Structures are given as C-alpha cells and as structure tokens.
Amino acid sequence: MPRILFLLPLLLLSMNIHAQAVAVLQYGGGGDWYSNPTALSNLINFCNDQVNTTIRKDPETVKPDDVELFDYPFVHMTGHGNVFFSNEDAKNLRDYLLSGGFLHIDDNYGMDEYLRKEIVKIFPNEELTELPVDHPLFSYHFKFPDGLPKIHEHDNSRPQAFGVVHEGRLVLLYTYESDLGDGWENPEIHNDPAEVRLKALRMGANIVKYAFEH
Secondary structure (H helix, E strand, O other), rough: OOOHHHHHHHHHHHHHOOOOOOOEOOOEEOOOOOOOOOHHHHHHHHHHHHHOOOOOOOEEEEOOOOOOHHHOOOOOOOOOOOOOOOOHHHHHHHHHHHHHOOEEEEEEEOOOOHHHHHHEEEEEEOOOEEOOOHHHHHHOOOOOOOOOOOOOOOOOOEEEEEEEEEOEEEEEEEEEEEHHHHHHHOOOOOOOOOHHHHHHHHHHHHHHHHHHHH
C-alpha cells in the first residue's frame, strides 16, 4: 500500500487536532529560511484579532521531509538565497499539499532563481500561474482590487502572486516582488509606514484565512 494512503487517515486527523497551529519551513540549500523572525508571530496576532482565528501565538519550525509537516494547515517559507529540496523533501511536500496542506512562499528578495526549479520537483506536471486580480484571495476578508500590494521596492518590478492549483484548490502560493514578510516584521526593523504595514498584514490575513478555510 502506498505510504500516503496508509498514513492519510492519521494525517488528516492530526491536521484537524492541530488546526490552529502554523509553521515556518526550514529548507535546505543554505538560504536564510529564518529571515524575518518576528513576521509570522505578528501576523498571527493580527489574524487572531482581526479575522477570528485562534492560532497558537508562537509559530513552530518544520522541515520538508518531516511527517510533522502534516500537523499544520498553513506553512510559511521565506528567504533571500538558495533553496534545495531533495527527492524525499519534494515527495513529502507534494503529499502534504495534495492531502489538504497549504504552502505560502514569500520571496524576501533573491530566492526566485533558485525556488522555481525546486517547485518543479514538487509539481513536475504543473506550472506556476499568476493569479488574476479577481481571485478570491484578494477579497477574502480585506479588499485588494489591484491584487497583491507592493510592500518593499527592490527591482522596480510589479508585485505578482503565483499559484499552483490542484482540483480547483490553491495549494501553493508564491508572492514575488512584494515582500509581505518585511511588512509583518516589528515596525522598528524596516521603519515601514503604518499604512504599508497594515496592507501587508491584511493581505497576510487573507492568505491565512483562505488557507484555513480551504
């Protein structure tokens, strides 16, 4: 019997028990997966206050090949540099996403060239597709009629949200040239104006709420 079919009932039960926990993905390759250390905690606080979630305050850390990955309905990934998924990592991530999980990847600037080839390992027969501005993600709770907001300027490029959809469900979201995570950080770290941080947190809350309810 395939491993995922044997484990699926237990894993789905585990996801239900831990439905209010989120995690940061500790990937290989030498990239700084640990960047933006205050970001996810601040987003959790905002979500609990604004969109009626009850997520545990402190996010956890999980590796791509861990069975514990299935404990989390929402996993966040960020960084500036190299990303590498082994074959085992890619298989476990694929099984996780196809069994109900959600992965949000936020380019903190510099990971794009490495990340795209690693996503192919997870979904060799799927393509990253840009989400249109009328995708439900941009109006799920807070309204973003122009799509993904621009939080930090890097290469004077427009922000883009890419996704992988499986059987009608968005399972992987990749936010590029937006840098949402920097906007979630403590205000003194990047000195972003309050209105910019609010845009980032509201967009993040849309993503979390969408992931939890799909």
